[in-house]
Amino acid sequence: MAKSVAKPVQNAHFFDDVSQFFDHAAQFTKHPQGLLNQIKVCNSIYRFSFPFRRGDQIEVIHAWRVEHSQHMSPTKGGIRYSELVNEDEVMALAALMTYKCAIVNVPFGGAKGGICINPKNYSVSELETITRRYTVELIKKNFIGPAIDVPAPDYGTGEREMSWIADTYTTMNPGQLDAFGCVTGKPLSLHGINGRKAAxxxxxxxxxRECVDVAEDMKEIGLTPGIAGKKVIVQGLGNVGYNTAKFLMEFGAIIVGVCEYDGALYNPDGLDPDAILEHRKNTGSILNYKKAKKQFKTPAEGLEQACDILVPAALENQLTEDNIGRIKAKIIAEGANGPTTPGAEAAFVKNGGIIIPDMYCNAGGVTVSYFEWLKNLSHVAFGRMDKRYEEMSNLNLVNTVETITGKSLTSAQRMAIVKGADELELVNSGLEDTMIRSYHEIRAIKNANAAIDTLRTAAFVGSIDKIAISYQNLGIWP
Structure with missing residues (x-):
């Protein structure tokens, strides 16, 4: 007997939200309406279903791959496994990927994929079968390849699923030299790259950190400049939320709140995400964590506690017109895609807040995916060719200076100067440079035009201009 996995009701609003942001920003550009329409529309939408045998029953799995823009090739975007996946969501996420890549100057078009399943309801072997079948469907329709469309992890997927995709693709494309460049976010053992998981x-x-370091902007919202001592609430302790919290703590911030699907924790004196994860591992929930001074069974309540910075790093539409008035943060940093609706953003900014938009804020993943793709095409790890040469050159320089001056460095000083950069250090350096330059580019666009009201609008203006130039350079538009 065939059994169709339940498809969620199509709530066609996420892509409309993205389009609304786009249209608002487009008025600050000088491009013809026809070109703007071409940039905004999704170029290719592949909707498909396939059978999956489970015991003595057959389920019908619903899946999508959307390529929003081929103004640059390949297209790039993650694959999401969730019962809530629908066509509108995948279209919106693909569009955001297009703009995101343009903002951080990564030469990809935007794409996204999704499979409508709850991965927790399937065994590892069943997930492997579904992932490999999904990959075969993409191969059959030419929706995957190192020069065509390069998927990556997203909500519900990770290195394991990417390794299955890579293996399936290479098996069906024997002899293709760059085959492992068909997907990023792979484990290191399968030609992945150091630093991708935390990127x-x-x-x-x-x-x-870049946002709060600008004294002029902090003065306007009543915060002191600098990340040290800033109180942060993070929604979601998955890969993005956990690593955001971890690095913010390294920078000197204090994590005062954690929100998860099963509840929320709050302590104005600080929380330890590692200890919370250990507690959840032992008990099955973040609730009843002893060092939390407050806990809430409704995760939404955790978002509304006192803090300086709120990081929604879960799913879209978490901050709406209904709850934005109760948000006490001065800065919202969108770790997730589309967590804030247009109406909520307008209200938050009107009340003096700053939103660091998703299309820039969470671009670290695609930036390091780009580095992984380059590594796969070049077939050599970053640092392998020059690390030892750099160390020997630095050592010769140190020896020469010591001989001339007659003074010797300590072993620690010598090590710091001589050491050559390895792959992880180069990746992190490239990521940091990308995020810093891109933030100040967005801010410069906003400050250049008093009518541009938000960083998101400025980010859209910058990305639209870059994409329009690409179309013109291709000769597609005069």
């Missing part, structure tokens, strides 16, 4: 969270933390 999105690290990028969010850097974005927040």
């Amino acid at each position: 999105t969270g690290r990028g969010v933390a850097i974005a927040i």
